[in-house]
Amino acid sequence: MDYFAQQLINGLVLGSIYGLIAIGYTMVYGIVGMINFAHGDIFMIGGFIALITFLILISLGLTAIPVILLVVLLVSMAITALYGWTIERIAYRPLRHSFRLAPMLSAIGMSFVLTNYSQVAQGARVKPIPPFIIGGYTLHESADGFVIQLSNIQIMVVLTTIALLGIFTWLVSRTRLGRDMRACEQDQTMAALLGVDVDRTISMTFVIGAALAAVAGLMYLLYYGLVDFFMGFVAGIKAFTAAVLGGIGSLPGAMLGGLAIGLIETFWSAYFSVEYKDVAAFSILIVVLIFMPTGLLGRPEVEKV
């Protein structure tokens, strides 16, 4: 039981990170109907920028951890968001009204570019950082000595995710930008006629998605203590899987899918085999889609004849 509870905690933390990345996929899909294959790499870039900012701040002699964290968070969100914005401008906007496969391949190309850009710029070796946020709570200790631990970093990841989701939900449901985004999702031409700046709205979607991915990158860095140039691919397809599992286009679906994938992975590793954890996640995705072709929370597709 204790073991189970511990895995549950671990799974939820991992799921939160996936969920944050998955939101970026789902948002972009909802508004431009394309899979942003480069999104996983945006997450990786976010991790790197966070790492480099950490290094600089520490070598500047800063010691107050909360200040460091805040600065790192803001810097990595800002710069990564600019990456998202630039990529949309360069690789996707010219293909906005083109055939569906063209932007997808452009995105795959962009993903190759980002992976290798980071490899060339920062080298291929894994970059570790010393643990920043240490300590935690022992929730329960059983007779046989097994302890359920809730580390501070885990608390931080979950709290940050919840806070961001709150802000994000508010942004989408209450602000002018959110309304414009929903309008573009429904019908871009109509939205444009009604005075919505479609280009700007789409740009902002990429910016927000990238900023969330940057947060996920930072959380990953803090939680696992390392980044490397290839981490975007694996995390990217996991998050994409999460977005699809939840029902692509649905924001709560993305979070739910993220948690589901995180839990599946953790529990499979804990109870069956670590090697096949990804196989399990992908297989469950396939099985779910057989029975629910539009994911857990996706709108069922009505075939209008």
Place this chain on the structure above:
Amino acid sequence: MTAIPHETTKARRTAGIPFLLKTAFINALIALVLFSLMIGIRTEAGSDGQLTYWTRFGDLASIVAAVFGGSIVIELLRQWIGPTGAEKLVPPSVQSGMSFIGRYVAPALLIFTLLVPVIFYDQRYILDLAILVLTYVMLGWGLNVVVGLAGLLDLGYVAFYAVGAYSYALLATNFGWSFWVCLPLAGILAAFWGMLLGFPVLRLRGDYLAIVTLAFGEIIRLVIINWQSLTGGPNGVSGIPRPTFFGIPLDNSDDGLAAKLGIEYSPTHRIVFLFYLILALALLTNWVTIRLRRLPIGRAWEALREDEVACRALGINTTTTKLTAFATGAMFGGFAGAFFATRQGFISPESFTFQESALVLAIVVLGGMGSQLGVALAALAMIGGFELFRSLETYRMLVFGMAMVLIMIWRPRGLIGHRAPTVYLTKANAISSDLVKEGHG
């Protein structure tokens, strides 16, 4: 969807030097922010696991300067060429002219290909490259059945390549079966896996299809990595038998082909043999595909791509139609995989990554979905181009990725932008790709 008119179009055309400088300055500023940390600072883990960093402001400055200069050049070019979309650069008359040329390009290309081993007999490097290109031509033609004809997206095509390669490798190393027995088996096994993939995706559309095929490809790769007792895991399978000339080995032994023919042995013989082997396999793929297109099943594939609902209203079983498309494409992938295994003599999961699937898909899309000649040209351009940049080493994938982006922007509908009808009464009119749908998958 109608394109929303771009407000800045007019401004660009009449822009003067201040506008140019302003754009370049903004771009340079963006580049400065983007690259400040990633390029300006270099991190590295020291031997003690401690992270260190050093600055590279010189590199940063030169990149920002390059962006500044580059923006001016691009902006000038844009003003000269005008803001016409890239697609319009090729007028319809030229398009139909291209189909005319196509009638001669294809045979000329074929004759040239047949002569490659004669012309480049002494250039091992070129022969190897030609074999590589032909392998991708074959993979492209195989995937073209699924993506180009049936309009079903497949991001995990490499899985079938892997199934074919491992089928041959394992059957040959464990049971000593010959290549010619294993080749059809590899195709059949791959086709079987294609059907298996087909079932879950029958009801899926678009991006759901994309992720499931991608996941399928990853599952196969992960199983190969982890099922060590069968596949050798990350170490792969080595010692895969080389192909024989219908039982006669192509080596330096007494009953080798060279000895039997009474000529002097040369390692090039095997390369040449491999070249003609893959050429034959690729041509078989091409021939079968062209024939299938003119059969009811092929027409049903294309009709499926155009309108699935209409297909059902005409009594077409869309389930079997989709499954046969997946199976046929997978079978060709399996053949190619078996060839790959016998050529390399060694295979490992590293050869079957998502990048490979993406590359083959890029070849199909760049070729102009559904066009056999286009796919061949695209494979030549992509693989040949990729080789050209070999000297760039680590920058190679960077350049390759950029090329993919630029090519898609330049020709979103591929090199060959029209479709040839499968049957006609009086004249085979080329159909503009603007009319051809790309399927829902």
Place this chain on the structure above:
Amino acid sequence: MSGEPILSVDRLTMRFGGIVAVQDLSFAAERKKITALIGPNGAGKTTVFNCITGFYKPSGGSIRLAHDDGKVIALERLNDFRIAKQAKVARTFQNIRLFPGMTALENLMVAQHNALMRASGLTFLGLIGVPSYRTAEKRAIELATEWLKRVNLLDRADDAAGNFAYGDQRRLEIARAMCTEPALLCLDEPAAGLNARESAGLSELLLSIRNELGTSILLIEHDMSVVMEISDHIVVMDHGLKIAQGTPREVRDDPKVIAAYLGTDEEEAAAVMESGS
């Protein structure tokens, strides 16, 4: 046998969540006759078609199709493509669904898929090019040519369907449906978007299909001139319910129809009904 209706719809109901698009609808379509299904926008006509052709699974009721040989098929139990293949019901769509990237001839060849598939020995015999497949293909091309002639599109046989004018696309879609050699042809607003001359041509085409080939036709149409001219029997729907049926004359004079058709403005409604006479 011929007195028996080819299609009998009995208490058909179709619900979408809370919306009841069709409610307890019963009607029959006579063999070798043209039956029209009319009603104001949103009455549920297309939904009835979708139930008959298997695109929707009815929430309730039965749909029986009786072939000439006496075989009766329960359509609500067959799914999608089997209705076209086994029950031989062909249809067109309100918003035309051709294969735009294929030529007119290819469109008609796709329609003969099942016959050609059989002739090609499920592709294997066709692949090696057996003569029997070649003759089957030749016959298929002949049938397609004949239909292209009938709908006046022979000179455009090798052009992409997506390039056709609207009226030509409508006729090509009918030809495509007919190439499946159906027992029952269901047409969803074939005259929509046609000008007066084209409408007249359409009426002629439908009459010739009924008279010369003996194909039964079920027709949804808003163009009253077409409906009144060619229908043998008319069923009127409103809000998912059948409100009247009968010959064109009976329906035209039915006050319920007039009232339903254009709301309460009876004068205007009468004018619409008159235009059909």
